[in-house]
Amino acid sequence: MQSIPIERVTLNDFFERCYAQSYPVVITDVVQKWPAFDCWSPEYFVHTMAEKRVQVAYTQEDTFAYQNGEPKYGRANLPLAQALEKVLQTQPDGVRFFLMQQPMASAYPELMDDIRIPDWLDENLITINFWVGSKGAFTPLHFDTEDNFIAQVFGRKRFTLYDPAQLDCLYPNDKTDKYSHLSRVNIAHPDHHAHPQFHHAEPITVTLDAGEMLYLPSHWWHAVQSINVNAMVNFWQQSNDLKLYLENPTGIHSLWYLYQDNLLQSLDGLLDAKNTSFLACAEVMLNRDRQAAVLLAHAGLIDALMRLDLCEGATKKSPNELQNLIGEFYRRGRLSDVDLEKIQNWRFLALQTFTDEVGPADAAAMVDDVKLFLQQL
Ligand SMILES: O=C(O)CCC(=O)C(=O)O
Structure with missing residues (x-):
């Protein structure tokens, strides 16, 4: 399946042409202005917070997947220096580590001065997460119910995106599943027999380079692969698009996910x-x-x-x-x-x-x- 290219725009263009369209786009001139863009590296993290204990996810596979309502990966509580050492190298036994979705303001306050919270978001409504991924780490296909601004600080990630209107081709987990926002399709090795409509789905792929920010509107399906060791910060804020929940198939499906949650x-x-x-x-x-x-x-x-x-x-x-x-x-x-x-x-x-x-x-x-x-x- 041919992938549709994604646009790269300045922040000005983003506001003038793109934000209101709820369509993914890469913003090129935001993250480069952050102090983090100049100073962040694995060595900097170790230097700043070596002894901090962190929850690091690990798996024997590339993918940090879920099955029957449970993560298939484990979590270890380690000092940051040790966790990063493991993230930097795939272990001889094939185990891969991922500093995944770390609540940044509460768990990494010493890094907050290095980033700039986008001034178009409401500080009281956002969730900020810090991620350090190992080469090859793969987050399987899912959607989130918030708008997402994803800031790549160093390293690169490849995103595979699907429009929320394509729900019928993407085989979400059942409504009863705690992870009903996850797809059953392993997009790296799709099972066309079990998921015959998947080949009709039209992906958009984008490689996010260091210094770029991806705007991913709420309910867009995404799978993410770390191309190399990388650090990223993401900002989630609830979308103001009510129609999504009343008209869009993924938006309607997400009502059961939100009902289970709150x-x-x-x-x-x-x-x-x-x-x-x-x-x-x-x-x-x-x-x-x-x-x-x-x-x-x-x-x-x-x-x-x-x-x-x-x-x-x-x-x-x-x-x-x-x-x-x-x-x-x-x-x-x-x-x-x-x-x-x-x-x-x-x-x-x-x-x-x-x-x-x-x-x-x-x-x-x-x-x-x-x-x-x-x-x-
Ligand atoms: O970077 C990743 O591996 C996953 C990121 C993600 O799923 C998100 O920001 O919603």
Whole structure:
């Protein structure tokens, strides 16, 4: 399959022509201005933080893959100097090491002055990660639910990208899988018998050189190979593209991933910014994907309960404290036995969408009932 070339642009061009298009592009004139571009090297890291203990990933294969909801690679806790020594050389026993997705601000504060947080991102909303990859280390095909700005500081990486609209050719893991944002296709050795549509997928490949930054919009599928020993920093920030979750097949698939992670509550800010609600989205979705409508309606219920709790003076709870929250409302007489039963049934319907189809009448009734319930809450 021929790969589509990717454009290289200046930061000015990026803002004038590219950012709004949600299409991957390489920005050429950002990372070169960072102090890190001049000073980072494996020796510099050892010199700056030799004794710091770090979690380094290792595997017997090239690929840092997952199977049956578990990573197939291990993690060792080592002093940085030792971890880097292992990253620099493939070990005689074939084991490969990768300093993978290290939370930079908390775990590597001494490196923060060497980088520049892009001023078009919101410092309060971003996650910054630091990566040092060994030659050949391979991150298998997956998507993330955030926009990604990937800054290559030294060394090179090859990215293979697929548009989120190509979901049907990319064989994501089942919705129930903890890693449902991963593809089952090993793109280095595709099994065309098991994944016959994969050869229709149209990749975009790009080699990111030292000093370049890749803009990878949220939900774009990507697999990444380290061409040589390299260091990179990436910035994740939630996309402001609500339509993705309501219209795009990968965006819709990601609703189940986010539901497993946080009962969809991470979409709350995006919905507020777009002046809409989970319930309004659920109504729209009934005609497009009623399974997603059920999930959104359930998220709307949770959102309303959490907002009510905040209004009543409680501190913000995490979605996994939901059961306590419901119990608390019940004890205070805010919810009746009938309410509890309804809430339980809606939760079951939401869970049913992971494995079975919810029928059209049940989905429509749930969206209506949750709406009515929230009006009376
Ligand atoms: O660099 C890698 O190996 C993986 C990077 C990645 O998947 C990401 O930044 O989302």
